[in-house]
Amino acid sequence: MIGYLKGEIITAAPTRILIDVNGVGYLVNISLNTFEAVSGKKSVQLYISTIVREDSISLYGFSGEEEKAMFELLISVSGIGAKSALSILSGIRAEELRRTITQADTARLSTIPGIGKKTAERLVLELREKVDSVPSSAAGTAPVGIRSEAVSALIALGYNQKNAEQAVRDILGVTPDISIEELLKNALRKFASR
Numbered sequence: 001m002i003g004y005l006k007g008e009i010i011t012a013a014p015t016r017i018l019i020d021v022n023g024v025g026y027l028v029n030i031s032l033n034t035f036e037a038v039s040g041k042k043s044v045q046l047y048i049s050t051i052v053r054e055d056s057i058s059l060y061g062f063s064g065e066e067e068k069a070m071f072e073l074l075i076s077v078s079g080i081g082a083k084s085a086l087s088i089l090s091g092i093r094a095e096e097l098r099r100t101i102t103q104a105d106t107a108r109l110s111t112i113p114g115i116g117k118k119t120a121e122r123l124v125l126e127l128r129e130k131v132d133s134v135p136s137s138a139a140g141t142a143p144v145g146i147r148s149e150a151v152s153a154l155i156a157l158g159y160n161q162k163n164a165e166q167a168v169r170d171i172l173g174v175t176p177d178i179s180i181e182e183l184l185k186n187a188l189r190k191f192a193s194r
Helices: 031-038 063-073 082-091 092-102 104-111 117-127 146-155 161-174 180-192
Strands: 004-012 016-021 024-030 043-052 057-062
Touching: 004 024, 004 031, 016 043, 024 031, 024 043, 024 082, 031 043, 031 082, 043 063, 057 063, 057 117, 063 082, 063 092, 063 117, 082 092, 092 104, 092 117, 092 146, 104 117, 146 161, 146 180, 161 180
Parallel strands: 024 057
Antiparallel strands: 004 016, 004 043, 016 024, 043 057
């Protein structure tokens, strides 16, 4: 089983990446969030989930252990295959997915492309007790509460969720110890300068 790859990026697309590891090219399926994390880089380190089927071996790569663990939890749910799990992780960040499942927020889950109300309910039912076992990548970053509070505030001000999440993520990437007030001020400045 392949669990980790580190190498040079040959080609990268929103759903797949080709990595050269010591002369061997690995084609890896990735989420949009992982694509965002590796865009513009020449080399990459990915945590890999290897899925072996009767007729294929598929690699699924993630920029962090938390996203990989969430992927593996998602595919353990009946009716959720690897492609569906990757689609879910393309529509929501791993830490937000964990929080959404813990809070049984089926309305938020239903907004993810490909997830209906019944699937959202099944995810909550089957994973609510398991998501706490997923390692968090939030160590050394802003608390999830500040992040989600800032995104919620921006949405309430009329900004769309994707843009709000991106702005907050960008600001926290530069200054993770920022206060919620400063975070919102910086996000509003960022939107005003566009």
